[in-house]
Structure formats: structure tokens, C-alpha cells
Amino acid sequence: MKIQESGLVFSRLGIKNTRQRAMVFDLLKNTDTLLTAEQIYYVLRSRDENINLSTVYRILELFVSKGIIKKLNIPNENVSAFEMNRPEHRHHLICMKCKKVIPIGECPFKSLEKSLRETTEFDITGHNLEVFGYCPECKHKSQMQ
Ligand SMILES: [Zn+2]
Ligand SMILES: [Zn+2]
Structure with a gap:
């Protein structure tokens, strides 16, 4: 098996x-x-x-x-x-209307974490960021109405 x-x-x-x-x-x-x-x-x-x-x-x-x-x-x-x-985390763009979710390729916070670690001496274990809005299709549809 x-x-x-x-x-x-x-x-x-x-x-x-x-x-x-x-x-x-x-x-x-x-x-x-x-x-x-x-x-x-x-x-x-x-x-x-x-x-x-x-x-x-x-x-x-x-x-x-x-x-x-x-x-x-x-x-x-x-x-x-x-x-x-x-382990390799991602961030996402999320459309509030159709709930489409698009992964953002790169984590934009790697260097921010590094400098925070240096300036605050925090032992940083992770972070969370999701970006909300309206996708091009939904934006277009609402403009037509
Ligand atoms: Zn949408
Ligand atoms: Zn990240």
C-alpha cells in the first residue's frame, strides 16, 4: 500500500x-x-x-x-x-466581491523583519498580511451599473 x-x-x-x-x-x-x-x-x-x-x-x-x-x-x-x-508562506490579494484569491509572489517583509529584529531585538516568528479590494472584473461590473 x-x-x-x-x-x-x-x-x-x-x-x-x-x-x-x-x-x-x-x-x-x-x-x-x-x-x-x-x-x-x-x-x-x-x-x-x-x-x-x-x-x-x-x-x-x-x-x-x-x-x-x-x-x-x-x-x-x-x-x-x-x-x-x-513553511514558505504567502500573501494574497482577495476580491471582496467574487472571493477570488491571488497569491502575491514575493513576501515584501523579509527586509522589514530583519531591520525590526535589529532595532527592537524582537525574536520575530512570523507575520500576517492579506490585501483586500475588488478585482478588475468586479470593478468593471460595478462601473457598468
Ligand atoms: Zn472579483
Ligand atoms: Zn510575508
Whole structure:
């Protein structure tokens, strides 16, 4: 039997390995952008008709609590999006209207962190930045109205 990365991660963290947990893990691992619980549910439902949205939510909350994934709240929208917690972190541009998420290639804070470390003697462990706005399509649509 092929050993899945999800199985290794789950056993390291003491989580029971289930098929649905492995499906959520693999989907997020192979996705480059943030996904909402609904988006994850729609993709997985086509592979497993027994999965339901509340199961997806429970799996996501478990993964967040174990540090496998990160949760990002989209302001004013009551929506959360999720992504793999990768060592090589990313920032995103997020459209508030269509929820499109575009990764920003470079982290702009590497030199800022370095100078903060020097000036404040803080032991900096990380940072968070997401950029919100309206994508060209949504901007265009609202101008037409
Ligand atoms: Zn948009
Ligand atoms: Zn960064």
C-alpha cells in the first residue's frame, strides 16, 4: 500500500486517519489559493457523496487547531478561507466581491523583519498580511451599473 503524506501527518499529530480527512488534506495541499469550506465541500462531494458540509467544517477546525492549515477571515463577509500552513508562506490579494484569491509572489517583509529584529531585538516568528479590494472584473461590473 502506498503511504500517503496525510497519513504520516495525522499519525505525527495523533489524529485518526479517515478517508474524508485525507481528502480534505490532499485537496488543500494541491491547491495554490485559499478555499472556503463551501468550495472544499463542492469539490469533495463529487468524489464522495457521503460527505456533508458540517463534516467539512469539523475537519477544517480540527486541522486549524493542529496547525495543519491556516484560517483567514474575510472582513464584512462572514466567510473564512483556508490554506495549507506552508513553511514558505504567502500573501494574497482577495476580491471582496467574487472571493477570488491571488497569491502575491514575493513576501515584501523579509527586509522589514530583519531591520525590526535589529532595532527592537524582537525574536520575530512570523507575520500576517492579506490585501483586500475588488478585482478588475468586479470593478468593471460595478462601473457598468
Ligand atoms: Zn472579483
Ligand atoms: Zn510575508
